[in-house]
Amino acid sequence: MKPTLNPYIIFGGTCREAMQFYQSVLGGELKMQTYSEAKMSKHKETEDKIIHASLMNDTLTFMASDDAPDHKVKPGNNVQMSIFGSDEEKLTEIFNKLSEDGKVHMPLKKEFGGDTFGMFTDKFGISWMIDISAKA
Numbered sequence: 669m670k671p672t673l674n675p676y677i678i679f680g681g682t683c684r685e686a687m688q689f690y691q692s693v694l695g696g697e698l699k700m701q702t703y704s705e706a707k708m709s710k711h712k713e714t715e716d717k718i719i720h721a722s723l724m725n726d727t728l729t730f731m732a733s734d735d736a737p738d739h740k741v742k743p744g745n746n747v748q749m750s751i752f753g754s755d756e757e758k759l760t761e762i763f764n765k766l767s768e769d770g771k772v773h774m775p776l777k778k779e780f781g782g783d784t785f786g787m788f789t790d791k792f793g794i795s796w797m798i799d800i801s802a803k804a
Contacts, residue, residue, distance in 0.1 A: 675749055677732040677794060678741045683718035686792045687732055693765045696725030711737050727753075748795040756784065756800050763798045766790050776800070 679686055684700060691698045699722050704715040717734035730749070735741045753759055763776055767788040776786035782802030789795050 675730045675747060677730070677747050677749075678735050678739075679718075679732060679792065680735050680741060681717060682792055683721055683732050683734040686794075687718075687721045687723055689792070690730075690766075691723055693762060694723065694725065694728065696723050696728070698723050713737060742793075748797060750797040750799065752799045752801065754801045754803065759798055759800045763788070763796075766796055 677683075677686075687698055687700065700718050701720050702715065703717055703719045706719045708719055714734070714736060717736075719733055721732045723730055723732075728751075751759065751762060760776060763786055767790065769791040770789050772786070772788040774785070774787040776784050776798065779785045784800040784802075786798050787796065
């Protein structure tokens with residue numbers, strides 16, 4: 669098996685909601701485990717937080733968790749998700765759905781190399797890039 673890069677996002681308490689949203693757009697199988705289910709809860713406030721989540725389909729795998737009281741993060745400042753492919757209709761749909769209630773920084777538009785490219789931050793503060801390859 670070749671090595672693969674799997675993004676891992678740490679959320680400030682919204683992991684469950686975010687991963688369910690991403691699954692609703694991207695499809696795939698979503699698995700989540702709370703700190704209490706993993707018997708890893710050292711603090712009362714982490715019992716219902718997600719210690720590990722994974723979303724997998726035929727073409728992607730990404731993982732996530734909620735932050736811990738002793739390791740707070742600021743969502744979106746250290747992660748950027750990128751989706752690349754040639755299915756213009758599907759990738760445009762993904763762009764539109766994921767960017768809803770977020771902020772579009774660069775609308776999808778044809779670039780000098782022929783690809784269509786766009787960037788946005790979703791409603792959870794995660795930055796995304798969508799790159800639709802030019803048809804040969």
